[in-house]
Amino acid sequence: KNQVEQSPQSLIILEGKNCTLQCNYTVSPFSNLRWYKQDTGRGPVSLTIMTFSENTKSNGRYTATLDADTKQSSLHITASQLSDSASYICVVSVEYGNKLVFGAGTILRVKS
Amino acid sequence: EAGVVQSPRYKIIEKKQPVAFWCNPISGHNTLYWYLQNLGQGPELLIRYENEEAVDDSQLPKDRFSAERLKGVDSTLKIQPAELGDSAVYLCASSPDPSGSLNEQFFGPGTRLTVL
Numbered sequence: 001k002n003q004v005e006q007s008p009q010s011l012i013i014l015e016g017k018n019c020t021l022q023c024n025y026t027v028s029p030f031s032n033l034r035w036y037k038q039d040t041g042r043g044p045v046s047l048t049i050m051t052f053s054e055n056t057k058s059n060g061r062y063t064a065t066l067d068a069d070t071k072q073s074s075l076h077i078t079a080s081q082l083s084d085s086a087s088y089i090c091v092v093s094v095e096y097g098n099k100l101v102f103g104a105g106t107i108l109r110v111k112s
Numbered sequence: 113e114a115g116v117v118q119s120p121r122y123k124i125i126e127k128k129q130p131v132a133f134w135c136n137p138i139s140g141h142n143t144l145y146w147y148l149q150n151l152g153q154g155p156e157l158l159i160r161y162e163n164e165e166a167v168d169d170s171q172l173p174k175d176r177f178s179a180e181r182l183k184g185v186d187s188t189l190k191i192q193p194a195e196l197g198d199s200a201v202y203l204c205a206s207s208p209d210p211s212g213s214l215n216e217q218f219f220g221p222g223t224r225l226t227v228l
Contacts, residue, residue, distance in 0.1 A: 102155050
């Protein structure tokens with residue numbers, strides 16, 4: 001069964017600190033993996049998309065990694081800001097069939 | 113460029129009443145998706161359209177849910193009658209090219225439905 005598991009479920013950090021969110025997946029055949037940020041009351045917004053051959057991709061203070069062998073990904077946030085408070089969703093695309101498998105998300109709260 | 117537009121943003125109804133949600137995708141995007149998102153969960157696909165054709169509606173509860181995209185542009189999702197368990201956020205998304213390898217989807221803000 002295609003699944004995406006994320007950890008931790010929620011996280012609280014102080015402003016300015018770094019954090020890393022984890023994603024494990026059992027999706028086959030794999031096409032690409034993306035991280036979305038979802039602010040409260042808004043739709044998800046794409047942060048990064050990585051294909052099989054990519055093992056790291058950055059978008060400002062966000063850096064995603066992908067290990068296709070172990071089927072793990074991480075999202076590292078550097079120098080967190082209050083505006084980083086959101087849910088971060090790991091999504092894996094199944095090759096062929098145009099299907100996305102969503103994780104449940106990690107709720108991040110950055111406090112001052 | 114305008115994003116995906118959804119309305120209403122919030123809807124509160126009593127159980128057994130009908131409700132409809134509207135979505136206007138990004139101009140030029142042929143693929144449109146409706147998702148259901150429960151609190152603390154990731155979105156779950158309800159239906160996917162390629163132009164006006166519903167190509168994946170396997171997860172749509174057809175006894176009470178229906179959707180249409182008559183001219184291949186905007187779309188309506190309807191629930192009749194609504195049940196308490198339908199309370200959730202209904203997200204609409206669109207993507208430009210279903211055959212593209214990245215298949216990036218752009219989401220609207222969602223409609224939060226509360227069934228009392």
